[in-house]
Amino acid sequence: MPVDLYEITLLVVAGLLTVVFAWQLRPGAALRPDALRDTARRAGLAITPEVEPVLIARIRSRTRGVLVGTLIALLVATASLIALPESPDGGIWSGLMLIVLTGLGGAVGLCVAEFRSAFVSLGDRPRVARAPTPRREDYLSTVDLWCGPVSMGVSGVALAAVAALILIDPDDALSDASIPSLWWPGFVLWIISLASAGVGRILSTRLLGRGQPAGNDMELAWSDALRSWTLRALARTPALGALCSVVVLLTCVSAAVTPSSGTGTAISVAFSVVPLVMGSVGVALLSMGSRRPPHYLTRLWPDVAAELRRGTHAGAALVESGRK
Amino acid sequence: MRLVVDPHSTTPPFEQIRMQVIEAVRTGALAPGDKLPTVRRLAEDLGLAPNTVARSYRALEQDEVIETRGRLGSFVAATGDATQRQMQLAAVAYAERAKSLGVDAPEALAIVRAALGLPH
Numbered sequence A: 001m002p003v004d005l006y007e008i009t010l011l012v013v014a015g016l017l018t019v020v021f022a023w024q025l026r027p028g029a030a031l032r033p034d035a036l037r038d039t040a041r042r043a044g045l046a047i048t049p050e051v052e053p054v055l056i057a058r059i060r061s062r063t064r065g066v067l068v069g070t071l072i073a074l075l076v077a078t079a080s081l082i083a084l085p086e087s088p089d090g091g092i093w094s095g096l097m098l099i100v101l102t103g104l105g106g107a108v109g110l111c112v113a114e115f116r117s118a119f120v121s122l123g124d125r126p127r128v129a130r131a132p133t134p135r136r137e138d139y140l141s142t143v144d145l146w147c148g149p150v151s152m153g154v155s156g157v158a159l160a161a162v163a164a165l166i167l168i169d170p171d172d173a174l175s176d177a178s179i180p181s182l183w184w185p186g187f188v189l190w191i192i193s194l195a196s197a198g199v200g201r202i203l204s205t206r207l208l209g210r211g212q213p214a215g216n217d218m219e220l221a222w223s224d225a226l227r228s229w230t231l232r233a234l235a236r237t238p239a240l241g242a243l244c245s246v247v248v249l250l251t252c253v254s255a256a257v258t259p260s261s262g263t264g265t266a267i268s269v270a271f272s273v274v275p276l277v278m279g280s281v282g283v284a285l286l287s288m289g290s291r292r293p294p295h296y297l298t299r300l301w302p303d304v305a306a307e308l309r310r311g312t313h314a315g316a317a318l319v320e321s322g323r324k
Numbered sequence B: 001m002r003l004v005v006d007p008h009s010t011t012p013p014f015e016q017i018r019m020q021v022i023e024a025v026r027t028g029a030l031a032p033g034d035k036l037p038t039v040r041r042l043a044e045d046l047g048l049a050p051n052t053v054a055r056s057y058r059a060l061e062q063d064e065v066i067e068t069r070g071r072l073g074s075f076v077a078a079t080g081d082a083t084q085r086q087m088q089l090a091a092v093a094y095a096e097r098a099k100s101l102g103v104d105a106p107e108a109l110a111i112v113r114a115a116l117g118l119p120h
Helices: A005-025 A035-043 A051-083 A092-117 A142-168 A179-208 A217-256 A262-291 A295-300 A302-310 A314-323 B013-027 B039-046 B050-062 B082-100 B105-116
Strands: A127-130 B002-005 B066-068 B074-076
Touching: A005 A051, A005 A092, A035 A051, A035 A217, A051 A092, A051 A217, A092 A179, A092 A217, A127 A217, A127 B039, A142 A179, A142 A217, A142 A262, A179 A217, A217 A262, A217 A295, A295 A302, B002 B013, B002 B039, B013 B039, B013 B050, B013 B082, B039 B050, B050 B066, B050 B074, B082 B105
Parallel strands: none
Antiparallel strands: A127 B002, B066 B074
C-alpha cells in the first residue's frame, strides 16, 4: 500500500515528539534546578521550608499531568490528521492542529493534576479554609477572561466574511478554487477552539468547586497561584485555536486567489496585516501583564500584591526572604 | 475570612466551624449575602467528612445566621445581626421561664450576673 510523504512526515514528527515527551515522563526525571525559583518569581511568593516539599511534589505532578495530556492529544491529533484530507495551505494547518490539540491536552492534563491535589493529606495539622470561595474572576484577569470569546468572535467573523467572499467572488479571483477545500481547515480549527472553550468552562467550574487543602496562609496562597495558572491555561487554549483558524483561513484563501485581482490584493494585505496586528496586541498584553503583580495576588492576597508593587525587585526579595 | 479547624482541639470540628462563622458575621468579616463554600468544598478544604460540615451549616441555619437558597448554595442571612437576634430570643425565653418559676426580676438578674461572672 503506498504511503504518501505527508503521512510519513506526520508520523515522523509525532514519533519524535512522543519520544521527547516520554523521555521527560520517565520515573526519576529530575526537576530543573531553577524550576522552583522561576515558579516563585512568577507567583510572587516566598518558598518557605514547610512549603518547599509540597511545592516540589505539586510541580512534579503538574508536569506529569501536562506531559500525559499532551501525549494523548498528540496521538489523537496524528490520527485525526491522517484520517482528514490534506489542506490546500501546504501543511501549515497540520502543524497548527498539532499545536492547538496538544495545547488543549496539556491544559486538561494540568487540570487533572489540580483535581488530584484536592485529596492531598496534611496529617493531623490544623487546616485553613476560606469563605467566600474565590470565583473565576479572582484567578483570571480581564484579558484572560475575554481573550477566548473575543478571539473566537473575531475568527468567526473572519470565517463568515471569507465564506461570503467565496460565494460573491466579485472579480472571479476564486473561480478555480473549491469552496469547501478553502474553508474547512479554518472551520475545523474554529470548531476545536469552540469545543475547548466548552470543555474549559466545564472543567473550570468543577475545579473551583474542589478543595484546596492547606495548613496555613502560605500554603493556601501557593495553591491559589497554581490554580490560577491552571485556569489560565484552560482560558487561553480557545484563543490559540481561534487565532490559528484565522491564520489557516487566510493562508488557504491567499494560496488559491488570483494575485492580480482586487480580491487577491485585499487578501494579501489582510494576510500581512492580521498576523502583525494579532502579534502586536499579544505582545502588548503580555508585557502589560508581566509588569503587574499576578492577578490572583491582587484579588485574593492584596497585602502581598501591595508589597510586590512597592519595590522593583520585591518579588525576588520575597522569594529570598522565604529562603532564609 | 479564614476558617481554621484544629483536629487536636477539644471543641468538635462542627462546633469550631459554627463558632467561627458566627464570629465572622458578628465582626463583619462575612457580610449579609456573602456566599459560603459548598459543603463538599469546605469538607475537602478542612479534611472533614461532608456530614460534619453539613451539620454545622444546619445549626447555623437554625440560628438564622445563614440561609440556604436551594441549589444556589448557602449565604449569610440578610436580616440584621443574627447574634443580637439570638440573644434577644434567649433573653425572652429566660424571662418567661423565670416568671413561670415565680422568680422575681431582681433575683433573675442576679442569677444572670452570677452566670456571667459579674460582681453582685
